Amino acid sequence: MSKNRPLILVTNDDGINAPGIRTLIEVMNTLGDVCVVAPDSPQSGMGHAITINDALYCNGIKVINGDPHREFSCSGTPVDCVKIAVNEILKRKPDLCVSGINHGSNSSINVIYSGTMSAAVEAGTLGIPSIGFSLLDYSLEADFSPSKKFVKSIAQQVLKNELPKGVVLNVNIPKLIASEIKGIKVCRQANAHWEEKFDKRTNPLGRDYYWLTGEFVNEDKGEDTDEWALHNGFVSVVPVQFDLTAHHAIKELNTWDL
Amino acid sequence: MSKNRPLILVTNDDGINAPGIRTLIEVMNTLGDVCVVAPDSPQSGMGHAITINDALYCNGIKVINGDPHREFSCSGTPVDCVKIAVNEILKRKPDLCVSGINHGSNSSINVIYSGTMSAAVEAGTLGIPSIGFSLLDYSLEADFSPSKKFVKSIAQQVLKNELPKGVVLNVNIPKLIASEIKGIKVCRQANAHWEEKFDKRTNPLGRDYYWLTGEFVNEDKGEDTDEWALHNGFVSVVPVQFDLTAHHAIKELNTWDL
Secondary structure (H helix, E strand, O other), X not given: OOOOOOXXXXXXXXXXXXXXXXXXXXXXXXXXXXXXXXXXXXXXXOOOOOOOOOOEOEXXXXXXXXXXXXXXXEOOOHHXXXXXXXXXXXXXXXXXXXXXXXXXXOOHHHHHOOHHHHHHXXXXXXXXXXXXXXXXXXXXXXXXXXXXXXXXXXXXXXXXXXXXXXXXXXXXXXXXXXXXXXXXXXXXXXXXXXXXXXXXXXXXXXXXXXXXXXXXXXXXXXXXXXXXXHXXXXXXXXXXXXXXXXXXXXXXXXXXXX | OOOOOOEEEEEOOOOOOOHHHHHHHHXXXXXXXXXXXXXXXXXXXXXXXXXXXXXXXXXXXXXXXXXOOEEEEEOOOHHHHHHHHHHHHOOOXXXXXXXXXXXXXXXXXXXXXXXXXXXXXXXXXXOOOEEEEEEOOOOOOOOOHHHHXXXXXXXXXXXXXXXXXXXXXXXXXXXXXXXXXXXXXXXXXOOEEEEEEEEEEEOXXXXXEEXXXXXXXXXXXXXXXXXXXXXXXXXXXXXXXXXXXOHHHHHHHOOOOO
């Protein structure tokens, strides 16, 4: 590896064979020395899960198309991948960690369920500049090509500028052709939630079971949110922090009779 | 159920048979009408994971000691438990959701890995006043009795006062006898992280595998943090928010050439 090229760790939550991570690897190969450590199977909705009661496997994979990067497939969650990459696989702390490109939205409240973003956040806790990327298209045939230009420019900016301490980026890209994307907007997370509808069924043995389905409800009309940006043709960039303290609430709680 | 008594949802991440949730149920039975929906097996470290590629089972359990509450055992994660409780089991939105008492610390950065806190946060996103409780004792023989008084008084305060919008409480209790606990402190999350050490082994088939082990590193010397409070004999209460936006970083990112 070159001394002057940045060292870039690539991971995701859809698994190492997902089309989204292939696009991300392709773009990162133009920016630095790339090492991929990603789950061996899909891990969507895993949030910030870690593997503590099970052994982890992590195997090098032969890169068949002759690309210069290294690849490792890991039996754990996205967060496990970052931990094992940084502590066992890489010789030094990477200059950048990118996660994705996720198949589907990680905007607004989705950030808390997202394995893609949890990998980025985990890298952030280790002091690594970090970005999670998502494309608002769940299809396995999603076209990731319009995303490339934005992925590249945002990664370049993070490599060039210093991210504020304790901050990682949550980038969502609308499902549009390249000419329809209006640009990039820095946003806040929209105030939204999921209203669940459970699909109740009975199995052949007579036991009830449920499938989780839900409806996304956005009650936030602000024009400075990620939801607004995405609906209006912009790529949204939300700075995300892992200090979850609601600092504004401390004063109020101190008036309680605790 | 009485009309005047609050409806309280109890869950956890250590599983429905863990000693910690038994203590929590006992205390909540003195405060309101209790419904327990908890994982059928331990779910530690599950973060905000949800079950989207699998069916969920959720079964009523006979409460054998004659307590007045209802209990349901669920095959999913702590977050799944909250979703299914609110949408399928309870007739109305609960007045309070309590999660725990977790076996082990959820202070500082542990909040992002914690299934206990994710259940509380999930309830928060649904507009339910919510608290996660943890005792700093990993032992299955941990003594939860000194916790009872603090669990009760904090729950009473949340029922009486209104939590600020978008805020849930992360309560950690030091491993001390009752007379040594100095009181309750409202705190911010300490700035800390985990430094992992992977224990690498070889299985009988010659394949390498890893066990995740780690060391908690607290670089935050502030006396207003949860770590300080716990080390100095106080119960820590951190107001936690699920708007992860680093609002202070938006202005700086807007100076970038995005």
